[in-house]
Amino acid sequence: MIIPRRKTRTVKVGSLSTGGDFPVIIQSMCSTRTEDVDATVAQILGLEKEECEMVRIAVPNFEAAANIPAIKSKIHIPLVADIHFDYRLALESIKQGADKIRINPGNIGGEDRMAQILREAKRCGVAMRLGVNAGSLEQRLWDKYGRPSPEALTESALDWIKIFEKYEFTNFVISLKSSDVPETVRAYQLLALQCDYPFHLGITEAGLPPYGSIKSAVGIGALLLQGIGDTIRVSISADPVEEIKVCKQILKSLHLYTKEPEVISCPTCGRIEIDLIKHVKEIESRLIKIGKPIKVSVMGCVVNGPGEAREADWGIAGGRKQGVIFRKGKVVKWVAEDKLVDEFMKMVTSNE
Numbered sequence: 001m002i003i004p005r006r007k008t009r010t011v012k013v014g015s016l017s018t019g020g021d022f023p024v025i026i027q028s029m030c031s032t033r034t035e036d037v038d039a040t041v042a043q044i045l046g047l048e049k050e051e052c053e054m055v056r057i058a059v060p061n062f063e064a065a066a067n068i069p070a071i072k073s074k075i076h077i078p079l080v081a082d083i084h085f086d087y088r089l090a091l092e093s094i095k096q097g098a099d100k101i102r103i104n105p106g107n108i109g110g111e112d113r114m115a116q117i118l119r120e121a122k123r124c125g126v127a128m129r130l131g132v133n134a135g136s137l138e139q140r141l142w143d144k145y146g147r148p149s150p151e152a153l154t155e156s157a158l159d160w161i162k163i164f165e166k167y168e169f170t171n172f173v174i175s176l177k178s179s180d181v182p183e184t185v186r187a188y189q190l191l192a193l194q195c196d197y198p199f200h201l202g203i204t205e206a207g208l209p210p211y212g213s214i215k216s217a218v219g220i221g222a223l224l225l226q227g228i229g230d231t232i233r234v235s236i237s238a239d240p241v242e243e244i245k246v247c248k249q250i251l252k253s254l255h256l257y258t259k260e261p262e263v264i265s266c267p268t269c270g271r272i273e274i275d276l277i278k279h280v281k282e283i284e285s286r287l288i289k290i291g292k293p294i295k296v297s298v299m300g301c302v303v304n305g306p307g308e309a310r311e312a313d314w315g316i317a318g319g320r321k322q323g324v325i326f327r328k329g330k331v332v333k334w335v336a337e338d339k340l341v342d343e344f345m346k347m348v349t350s351n352e
Contacts (some may be wrong), residue, residue: 003254006227008198011171013127014078016054018230019198024256025231026247027200028240029082034064034071039075043240048077050244051259054231056102059089059343065323068096072266080129082283087113100127105160106136108164114160118169126303130164131155134178148178150187157191173231177204188223198230199223205235212236213246223350224254225301247304259289264308272300272339274318282341282346287308288347296324316340327351 010020018025028047032039032059044055059065059081072079080100085110092100094117100168101121120252121128138156145152153176164172167251172202174197176187184203185258192199192321216234223229234246251257265280274294280298287296297308297315302324308315310329323340325332325347335343 004227008196011198025053027054027233028052029242037070044075052244054078056082058082065092087340091119094124094126102129104131106138107293118167122169129173131175150183153187154190154215168210173200175200179205182202184219187220200231201229202233208237258293261298263295266300273320276300
């Protein structure tokens with residue numbers, strides 16, 4: 001099933017386009033100090049290997065901003081400068097060649113300073129993310145709503161959209177982030193009814209995995225299922241590589257990431273007579289290495305095995321120390337358990 005996407009404008013970020021009919025983009029953020037060029041570049045190259053498509057760096061000072069050209073010269077994906085409090089750092093990051101500026105409007109200092117950023121970004125063809133966060137909501141909205149509610153986040157975004165458009169700047173995406181999943185989802189739902197700009201999705205400060213990963217999957221997945229969302233980042237307290245892995249798994253579960261196989265397997269029970277978990281792990285690791293975007297079913301017995309195999313490109317159903325291999329729902333052969341994975345992989349690689 002293909003999920004219909006919300007119709008949005010297209011935003012250009014370096015070599016990438018987001019929104020419109022373009023695929024959902026996977027992002028992460030460096031945990032290195034941007035002042036350390038070598039460490040930052042090394043981390044970004046590692047993220048690239050995991051299929052990260054856009055990366056953000058912290059720019060807390062002018063030394064960090066000055067390193068943008070050196071970092072960009074050694075990486076291959078668009079670079080986003082993360083700016084808080086000092087609008088001059090946004091201007092300097094644009095000057096130094098950042099592909100996109102992430103601005104938190106609640107702490108940038110008002111319309112006059114934002115106008116300077118917008119003018120310069122437009123002149124240089126730099127994209128922006130209008131990032132409204134629950135933790136830095138404007139005081140007037142705290143006074144009005146009493147808390148950073150979905151309605152408050154939405155109103156903040158709409159007010160800033162008007163300012164962006166006042167200065168004829170439209171090359172931007174929007175995020176409405178909270179650490180509360182239902183409130184984040186509701187905020188995006190409300191804003192989706194009132195504008196057509198692309199959305200960057202995430203549950204901010206989600207916490208340690210696995211809970212942070214689960215929170216992110218629930219929130220991001222709930223929105224993507226409604227066709228809402230154009231770029232995503234999983235914000236967990238872990239190595240950024242882990243963020244990319246979770247992003248891919250979220251998108252793969254919704255048929256929005258097709259660069260690697262999907263392996264489905266049963267939860268195991270007392271009927272199983274093969275070492276299912278061992279075989280699943282080996283099959284998944286070997287399939288990822290060959291990079292085939294196929295669906296594989298690995299079931300421990302014949303209760304669900306044949307049925308699941310009909311929905312997969314390839315499948316296995318376990319028996320007594322053996323397994324039956326299926327191709328598009330049809331039995332290919334029975335194989336002894338000690339030869340099962342090797343025979344299965346041989347068939348998959350020779351027939352796809």
